[in-house]
Amino acid sequence: MANHGTSTHSRSAPATVARRERGSGRGLVVLCAAMFLVLLDVSIVNVALPSIERGLSGGTAGAQAVVDSYTVPLAALLLTAGTISDRWGARRSFVAGLVAFGVGSVGCAAAITLPMLVIGRVVQGFGAAAMLPASLSLIAAIWDDEKERARAIAIWSGVSGSAVAIGPLVGGALIGLGGWRLIFLINLPVVFAAIVGARSLPPGDRKARPLDWIGAVTSTICLGSAIAGLIEIGRAGLTPIGLALIGAGVVALLSFVIGQRRARAPMVPRELWRxxxxxxxxxxxxxxxxxxxxxxxxxxxxxxxxxxxxxxxxxxxxxxxxxxxxxxxxxxxxxxxxxxxxxxxxxxxxxxxxxxxxxxxxxxxxxxxxxxxxxxxxxxxxxxxxxxxxxxxxxxxxxxxxxxxxxxxxxxxxxxxxxxxxxxxxxxxxxxxxxxxxxxxxxxxxxxxxxxxxxxxxxxxxxxxxx
Missing domain, CATH: 1.20.1250.20 (MFS general substrate transporter like domains)
Structure with missing residues (x-):
């Protein structure tokens, strides 16, 4: 009986390892697919801007708004999204980001005016901001061994990098096939498949700590204003708008630092600063x-x-x-x-x-x-x-x-x-x-x-x- 039990255990152990490896492999595919979309929508839109301008008008300023309405919310909300991911659970945040990204993509594809397209891009940016830190948190939850985690991050970063490279080529092909709206509609099957596949992901640890709302607001204003100001300066030089945005970012940064020093449960725990x-x-x-x-x-x-x-x-x-x-x-x-x-x-x-x-x-x-x-x-x-x-x-x-x-x-x-x-x-x-x-x-x-x-x-x- 003892030998029989040992034999059963020895046969079941490799099977358990194999199932775990298959599950982690499926999880990595889901995470890579989502991050591919996030970075694809940074580069794919650039090649579509002339077609969007002809369809919805708006000129150069409108084209810039289409790009910035995605990148600025994405950057501004990253810190807050990371905190929410730790508090709410990485898988929940990841799926919520996928849903928001999908809703934003539908809004962009259905837009009949430039403001509608900009709103859709903002919603996409919200979703992307939720997915980015949550995906890294999920990688950390799936692979606790540092070498295995590094290997997963290498695949994740390679797939993400490829999205930037092929974005213009994919965008050009889709526009030639059916117009600029296809570059947003192509997101939907990937979003749906990733939401279904997210069931294989671990829920992630949840931190029972209060959300630092002051830190969340000031960090979002700081990152959003500073990055929008830098984009404006890079595009048009030292304009009053660019300088005002940078100034607002500096004020928000000072407010964030002071608030973090005084908060009982700061958004960025003090040990992380050290x-x-x-x-x-x-x-x-x-x-x-x-x-x-x-x-x-x-x-x-x-x-x-x-x-x-x-x-x-x-x-x-x-x-x-x-x-x-x-x-x-x-x-x-x-x-x-x-x-x-x-x-x-x-x-x-x-x-x-x-x-x-x-x-x-x-x-x-x-x-x-x-x-x-x-x-x-x-x-x-x-x-x-x-x-x-x-x-x-x-x-x-x-x-x-x-x-x-x-x-x-x-x-x-x-x-x-x-x-x-x-x-x-x-x-x-x-x-x-x-x-x-x-x-x-x-x-x-x-x-x-x-x-x-x-x-x-x-x-x-x-x-x-x-x-």
Missing amino acids: NAALVRSCAGSLGMNLVGNGSLLVLAFLFQVVQGRGALAAGLATLPIFAPLALVPLIGRRWMVRVSPHRLIRGGFTVGVVGQVALAVAVWRSPYALLPLVPGMLLAGTALGMLVMPLVATAVAAAPSYSGLVGGLNNASRQTGTSFGVALFGVIAGSAAAPGATTRMACCFVVGAGIWLLAGLVAGGRSDEHL
Whole structure:
């Protein structure tokens, strides 16, 4: 009887492991599909803007509103959404985000006026903000082993990165097939399948702590105003509107800091402010997106204005950046988890610095040729592909009990870096049609090399548990 029991147990144990692995695999597919949608809707809309303008009018300002009405709420609500995810449960927040994203997509597809489309995009942004930190919290709940979690994050980041790369191509194909409304309708079957598949996800831990409403409001105003202001400055220079938004963001930031110091249950627990690993990871994420997206802005103007390429040709010319961004985490995930995250971060930023220098030299010497730019773009894309996984993984590992909030902090850092990078590089580059434009563009990449060098020193350094 004893031997029979042992035999039964030995046969059932592998079966249990296999079921758990299949469940975690299904969960990863659901999370990757949702995050693919979130980032796809950042890039897919850009190629549809001319068609939207012809259909709903609104001019350039209307086109900008269509883009910003998604990205600004997405960035502004990340911190609050992360806190709600920890308090309400990650799966609930994730599904709620999917539902909101689907409702927003229906609203966008059915819009008959520009304001209706903008409202739909705002609802999409709310849903995306709920999904981002919740997805990281769910990854932390499914994989408690750090190496397995890092491997899952590598796949998650690779699939997410591929959405940015193929967004313009998918958008162009859908518009040619049936018009711009298809780029929103295509979201619905994926949203429905992800909602059904979310049943395989764990509910996630729920933190029984009161919600800091003052912190939620001030952090949302701070991120929203600052990012909207940086977008405005990057687009139109130091306008009164841009400066007013930045000023509102600074006031909200001061209010947030003061409120956090006085609150009994602050939105960001005090121990997280002293968590060196988390602070370094967020700083690295900010620097990564700042230079990465700032460089993409400069290259877009270089290809279209200086080299005279069309929109599709310019998009194809950036594939040397987007291809490694998507492929490195997917192909290299097995060896990436064997390397210390700090070494991987230092290595990624080092590769990025070399890539930025190569781009600066290429733009300085041969601004009208594509081939000299390819090595620098490949190195920059490889750097981005190497960095996403360890920066996210170190953030989650730094405070696993606050995985939703940590996901919000990390993603808010990335979104802020994106907006600041576009504004900073836009100011340095100036008008691409003005004399000396290529010299200024080369200077952008030199600045980018310096920022990535500093980010590598900060984010790649080992530290004690608390600052």
